[in-house]
Amino acid sequence: MLKFFTLKMNQGPWGPWSGDNTQKPQNSNPQFKADSNQNSGKNNGGKNSSNDSGPDFFKKITDYFSNNKSPKKLAGLIVLSITALWLASGFYKINPDENGLVLYFGKFYSIATPGLNYYIPYPFGELVKKSVTTVNTEEFGYNSNGKKSDYKKGERNLEAESLMLTGDENIVDIEFQVQWQISNIEEYTFNITEPNLTIRKAAESAMREVIARTPISEALSDGKSNIEQTTRALLQQTLDSYKAGVRVVLVQLRRVDPPSQVIDAFRDVQTAKADKEKEINQAQAYANDIIPRARGSAAQLQGQAEAYKAEVVTNAEGEAERFLAVYRQYAKSKQVTKKRIYLETMEKIYRDSDKVLIDKNAAKSSVTSYFPLNDLNNAAAKPKPEATK
Amino acid sequence: MQQQNQNPKQQNKFMEEFFQNKKALRFMAISTVILVLIISTIFTVDQRQQALILQFGEPIRLIKTPGLKFKLPFLQNVIIFDKRILDLGIQEQEVIASDQKRLIINAYTKYRITDPLKFYTTVRNQYGLNGKLGAILDSSMRQVIGEVTLSELLTIDRTNIMARIKEILAKESQIFGVEIVDVRIMRGDLPKENSEAIFARMQTEREKEAREIRAKGAEEAEKIKAEADKQRTIILADAKKKSDIAKGDGEAKAAIIFAGSYGKDPEFADFYRSMRAYREALQADKTRMIISPDGEFFKYFANSNSR
Numbered sequence: 001m002l003k004f005f006t007l008k009m010n011q012g013p014w015g016p017w018s019g020d021n022t023q024k025p026q027n028s029n030p031q032f033k034a035d036s037n038q039n040s041g042k043n044n045g046g047k048n049s050s051n052d053s054g055p056d057f058f059k060k061i062t063d064y065f066s067n068n069k070s071p072k073k074l075a076g077l078i079v080l081s082i083t084a085l086w087l088a089s090g091f092y093k094i095n096p097d098e099n100g101l102v103l104y105f106g107k108f109y110s111i112a113t114p115g116l117n118y119y120i121p122y123p124f125g126e127l128v129k130k131s132v133t134t135v136n137t138e139e140f141g142y143n144s145n146g147k148k149s150d151y152k153k154g155e156r157n158l159e160a161e162s163l164m165l166t167g168d169e170n171i172v173d174i175e176f177q178v179q180w181q182i183s184n185i186e187e188y189t190f191n192i193t194e195p196n197l198t199i200r201k202a203a204e205s206a207m208r209e210v211i212a213r214t215p216i217s218e219a220l221s222d223g224k225s226n227i228e229q230t231t232r233a234l235l236q237q238t239l240d241s242y243k244a245g246v247r248v249v250l251v252q253l254r255r256v257d258p259p260s261q262v263i264d265a266f267r268d269v270q271t272a273k274a275d276k277e278k279e280i281n282q283a284q285a286y287a288n289d290i291i292p293r294a295r296g297s298a299a300q301l302q303g304q305a306e307a308y309k310a311e312v313v314t315n316a317e318g319e320a321e322r323f324l325a326v327y328r329q330y331a332k333s334k335q336v337t338k339k340r341i342y343l344e345t346m347e348k349i350y351r352d353s354d355k356v357l358i359d360k361n362a363a364k365s366s367v368t369s370y371f372p373l374n375d376l377n378n379a380a381a382k383p384k385p386e387a388t389k
Numbered sequence: 390m391q392q393q394n395q396n397p398k399q400q401n402k403f404m405e406e407f408f409q410n411k412k413a414l415r416f417m418a419i420s421t422v423i424l425v426l427i428i429s430t431i432f433t434v435d436q437r438q439q440a441l442i443l444q445f446g447e448p449i450r451l452i453k454t455p456g457l458k459f460k461l462p463f464l465q466n467v468i469i470f471d472k473r474i475l476d477l478g479i480q481e482q483e484v485i486a487s488d489q490k491r492l493i494i495n496a497y498t499k500y501r502i503t504d505p506l507k508f509y510t511t512v513r514n515q516y517g518l519n520g521k522l523g524a525i526l527d528s529s530m531r532q533v534i535g536e537v538t539l540s541e542l543l544t545i546d547r548t549n550i551m552a553r554i555k556e557i558l559a560k561e562s563q564i565f566g567v568e569i570v571d572v573r574i575m576r577g578d579l580p581k582e583n584s585e586a587i588f589a590r591m592q593t594e595r596e597k598e599a600r601e602i603r604a605k606g607a608e609e610a611e612k613i614k615a616e617a618d619k620q621r622t623i624i625l626a627d628a629k630k631k632s633d634i635a636k637g638d639g640e641a642k643a644a645i646i647f648a649g650s651y652g653k654d655p656e657f658a659d660f661y662r663s664m665r666a667y668r669e670a671l672q673a674d675k676t677r678m679i680i681s682p683d684g685e686f687f688k689y690f691a692n693s694n695s696r
Contacts, residue, residue, distance in 0.1 A: 105456050107435075108436045163584075164578075171584060193471065193476065194476060201476070201478065204576075209548070212544075212577065213543060213547070241571060242474050259588060262588050262591045268595065268599045269595050272598070272599035272606075273602055275606055278606070279610040280606055280613065290621050291621060291624070294621035294622075294625055298628030301625075301629060301631075302628055302631055305633070306635055308635070308639055309639025312639040313643050316647055317646055320649065320651075323651060323658065324650050324653070327654060327657060330654075330661075343686070345664040349667055350678070353671055356680070357679075358681050359681065
């Protein structure tokens with residue numbers, strides 16, 4: 001705009017001016033611009049300027065008039081160029097991510113069409129342009145930028161904002177965020193005031209309402225997505241009832257914790273759960289250790305028993321066979337065989353053992369006096385010289 | 390400075406010339422008057438606004454549609470009101486529920502000016518309304534919450550409670566020419582002293598829970614161990630039983646076998662088995678015998694013709 005203006009000033013009828021003093025027109029530049037914006041509607045060219053401008057400018061006009069260089073032509077040119085500028089300011093462009101509204105005399109006229117367009121500028125028309133793709137974020141209970149930012153000039157009390165009463169009269173510490181965007185620019189512009197504050201208040205109210213009917217255990221564990229969904233629905237419903245033209249994109253719980261005062265106790269519950277698991281695992285390990293071992297022992301016993309059984313039976317069979325073999329011989333000559341077996345047996349027994357022969361008659365007296373049993377035990381270790389046969 | 394000294398002279402000269410030019414002077418005067426007239430006659434009402442026209446301070450016309458509007462100059466003036474939904478919040482304050490529990494509550498209401506005439510005559514402007522509407526919101530909130538218990542507030546009932554506050558507020562604020570769009574409770578917390586008590590309770594509850602969990606862990610662990618011990622005992626006993634059965638079985642079989650063979654001549658079997666038993670039982674160097682030399686073995690020991 002300014003560039004355009006300067007360009008115009010350096011050529012054509014403005015030339016003679018700048019011949020006088022090159023700095024002066026530049027000084028009056030901003031003045032001119034302001035004029036064109038403020039009075040563009042009812043511009044009267046030179047007359048108007050002569051009222052508003054400083055003495056320098058006045059001097060030039062005076063010079064001009066006194067030089068008598070066709071004042072009408074100059075005035076006309078001024079009016080023309082200012083009008084052109086004013087009309088040019090009515091061009092507007094709506095980007096694909098934007099929506100716009102055109103109002104004439106304050107009355108809604110049309111939805112601004114995308115692309116390059118034109119409206120009759122101020123004071124007749126007004127253009128409202130808003131991005132409809134921008135996602136705005138409201139933060140509750142925390143500040144992502146770290147600053148103690150505020151809404152409505154009061155410092156936010158983050159603690160008061162984040163502590164909420166649950167349905168079972170416990171308190172949770174919650175941080176959440178709400179993302180929203182403009183869904184209907186007409187409603188957004190014409191129906192609500194202070195959109196950010198409106199959304200903040202409605203969101204906090206909705207979240208607190210949802211938390212107030214949720215037990216703390218649910219809020220702390222698996223109820224989170226449910227809380228988010230319900231809050232989003234409730235917030236959307238509230239904003240729709242205001243016809244706010246706002247779409248709630250997301251309600252997200254960033255953090256749900258017990259209050260800091262009691263968080264240790266809550267952590268201890270988690271530890272206790274782990275402890276419980278540990279105890280059970282240890283017991284399980286014990287069980288896993290002893291039962292297979294017992295089964296092993298059982299198998300061993302079983303094996304031993306089977307072995308014993310086989311042994312006993314086999315031995316029995318062997319003995320039986322042996323007996324039968326002997327018996328067959330015995331059957332041939334009973335008396336002789338029996339006698340022989342007896343003698344062989346006794347022979348072996350007497351030969352191998354340590355023996356004392358005592359006469360029948362001697363035995364009738366007190367035999368025990370000959371045998372201190374303890375000595376006998378000791379003597380048993382040594383072979384006896386008088387052993388016979 | 391030099392220029393400024395020079396300028397007034399030139400200016401005066403110009404002005405003299407200018408004012409001497411009657412045509413220009415008249416044109417200027419007329420256009421000024423027309424301009425002032427236009428400005429004081431024409432006004433616009435924005436889409437977001439509504440207007441009330443006062444004549445000597447008395448409301449005579451209500452304008453609810455936006456656009457370019459006209460009025461009589463000087464005699465009438467325009468008051469603009471917002472047509473959008475407006476916000477009014479009340480500070481956190483202590484309210485007593487019907488179960489005597491104290492609560493810190495704040496709320497907000499959304500309203501819209503529907504009747505600027507009533508609005509103007511009763512409260513003049515938003516500031517005037519805020520004081521009065523705030524007081525009504527406060528009292529209606531106290532009234533409704535005074536009828537419910539804290540536990541009711543901590544349920545889905547909150548929606549109904551807010552609806553009831555809205556109802557009362559709407560009824561009582563009719564005279565101001567406003568429509569109550571919504572009333573919502575924001576915070577509903579317990580006072581600080583109560584919060585401390587709650588923290589203490591939460592803490593003890595958690596401690597209780599932790600202890601219980603640990604005890605249950607021990608209980609289950611003991612159960613598992615006992616069950617394992619039981620299993621082991623059963624397995625071993627069972628094995629013992631089976632092994633005894635097997636052994637007995639073996640012995641029985643052996644007995645059958647023996648019976649089968651020894652049964653052919655029980656008397657000889659008796660003799661034979663005894664002989665074997667003597668041999669086994671009286672082993673070398675482990676037995677000391679005190680024998681009197683008689684019996685069958687020693688039949689010939691004393692003389693060769695024993696009989």
